Amino acid sequence: MTAQSTPDVTPQNAPVRVAVLGCGVVGTEVVRLLTTQTADLAARVGAPLELVGVAVRNLATPRDPVVDPALLTDDAEVLVDRADIVVEVVGGIEPARTLLLRALRGGASVVTANKALLAEDGPTLYAAADAAGVDIYFEAAVAGAIPLVRPVRESLTGDRVRRVLGIVNGTTNFVLDRMATDGLDLDAAVAEAQELGYAEADPTADVEGYDAAAKAAILASLAFHTRVSLADVDRQGITGVTAEDVAWAARTGHVVKLLAIAEHRPADQDGPEGVQVRVHPALVPQDHPLAGVRGAFNAVFVEAEAAGELMFYGRGAGGAPTASAVLGDLVSAARHRVHGGRGPAESFYAALPVLPARAARTRYQIRLDVTDRPGVLAQVATVLAEHGVSIEAVRQSVQPAEAVARLVITTHEATEAALSATVAAIAEHDSVREVVSVLRVEGV
């Protein structure tokens, strides 16, 4: 789009100086958008955005030609001190934290994509931004290009969010999708994701659910006006998910997805008001919109009291999509530099207790191998009933050659505590050979 007129750009509006920390996939795309849209950005901000430098660890690493070598520096501190706005796309806790605190304390605004840092130590950053009266924006930290932070902390701020539920990690979604479509086992699917650049050489942060948990913590903090950190999230990755789990999911009309779920729990007979945040693989019915989220895409449902159910869908990772989110934040922060005002500060006034996810009530699917003889189903059902866990459906398939029957039991809603006790009791029963798997069922 060509800027045919730029009414807001007047000589008195000095350039806004932007420093970029990090020049990997995202940083390169941020530089590309900054340098190829200068007229548009100037018109939208009301002043030119001047890229004053790009901090890198190693000056000798080859870079995309869009990055002017003269802008590169390995002295991030000096660069930070020269900027009005610092864009951080390095990731990790240090040196990102030290640099961003230096920026904020020096009066620069911050735009960051660093979910790990925000989930571990966000309040320290927010407090520094607040003390300096500057902005900290982080749309790119959650679900890449999908506007989610801004809708939750601004659009829905006059409503009460009840639940956030979705797929926020593209790597694991790609892996589970490959397992479902081609029957790959986990290791083969992870290897393929690595070959395609969807997974890191060390895939731990993704497959163990740490990345999703950090995003869940950030979303929960915003949605419930309560501080939630990574340590508050009940986290289970996909390393326990087998090809057999995925195949059985399909046979029972489900798809296995790694879900991030943050819920507001009202006070009731089971306990006090609070927030529950969890990340775990779950069975999702095949006709649920989340079941159709393929490859490395993300999709998040937000349920609010007045708004009802909203869904946001798009690319959750990748250089250009993440850079788009960074640039949106950058324009907001720059507009405040030019025209005054500030973006929303941290809101944690509700200060709700973070409750253990064990108290969350969900449905479960239990698969177990039992001795194939009359009355076993009745015996197992009795164990569930004794533990107050109600059965919604049972499917039994007999393998006569082995004198074994496979039971697939879907329960009504139960707490994890009640379910665990039930499963332990079932496992001890004479007729039960093995409890093969226990998976939550969500999205029904």
Added chain:
Amino acid sequence: MTAQSTPDVTPQNAPVRVAVLGCGVVGTEVVRLLTTQTADLAARVGAPLELVGVAVRNLATPRDPVVDPALLTDDAEVLVDRADIVVEVVGGIEPARTLLLRALRGGASVVTANKALLAEDGPTLYAAADAAGVDIYFEAAVAGAIPLVRPVRESLTGDRVRRVLGIVNGTTNFVLDRMATDGLDLDAAVAEAQELGYAEADPTADVEGYDAAAKAAILASLAFHTRVSLADVDRQGITGVTAEDVAWAARTGHVVKLLAIAEHRPADQDGPEGVQVRVHPALVPQDHPLAGVRGAFNAVFVEAEAAGELMFYGRGAGGAPTASAVLGDLVSAARHRVHGGRGPAESFYAALPVLPARAARTRYQIRLDVTDRPGVLAQVATVLAEHGVSIEAVRQSVQPAEAVARLVITTHEATEAALSATVAAIAEHDSVREVVSVLRVEGV
């Protein structure tokens, strides 16, 4: 959620005075949210929101008990003059325009759900807001509770939007859904929508596409930084859609939806750079996410250069969802009153020409009845070829008793001009009894 601490609410922050114009379904829900969330809203704004009055046309009309009768007034002008922020949920051009201009010129910020007024005369309102240095927010004017205005004008402002495409009118979506699921004809489906409160007694604004066109104009203005008004939108409603169209759509793997489409068109050999905005019924493939949007829900795809394809989904109308969007805007405007700063102003610097939708290239499905004799298909295909319209697929079904064959031709992309000329030529052909219908195909 209980406000356990309200750190921002200090005695020096005077209440922000809010006037609500209109007390219909949406106005009542706005009052409900304002009066049942006072502590939360005060904490989020940093000052109490004080509802100073609700303007109504007729004081004698019975109201929901949540509306304190002492707040009602039929003198909207006096009420407007007492407010820091005016919420307008009356709709229509007048007296809304006069009242909002009075509010803005008097220094009050405005939150409005009035798509018709914005699409007809938005620039006058924006200019008044700009001159007074106050906010005008209108998330509720487009797609109800779905955050769409804010994502497009803030989150994606560092990116280049290429296209906005979606279902933005719940009434017509309900009607088309009923036609598809139960084979109702249009009149019966509209009557049912009226009974259920989804359609007005006079359904013209919805079924003729005016409501969708107003929303398309607003979204196009934001997406392309260009003024687009209702008159710029190429609009066709659903009144021409027959039960037979809907049934044939299903037979060819499609669903009929009323789509709003705003596109940025780069300069090429066909013409200059510009914006095309159109609303019309279209065939959408059954496996496209928009095909699955049922009942009165809305869903909008936004395609941007860096972000890729995003989708937003939720309730596009209704009292509580629309009120949620109003409250989000109200909190933003109120925060600016308390803490300083302003929301984004109108951005129309790109000033792109609005091109006629006739230049938009899309695929078409043409259904025609022809004489059932050898060679007719070849003749019709020749007519298309002569007009430069390329055929993607043809389906022929013969009704021997009538010596008639039904041809269903799906074309590759063609301009409306080329297609119209083609259809006119086909209609004149000896072997062609009737061109039964011509529908665009989108979402492929």
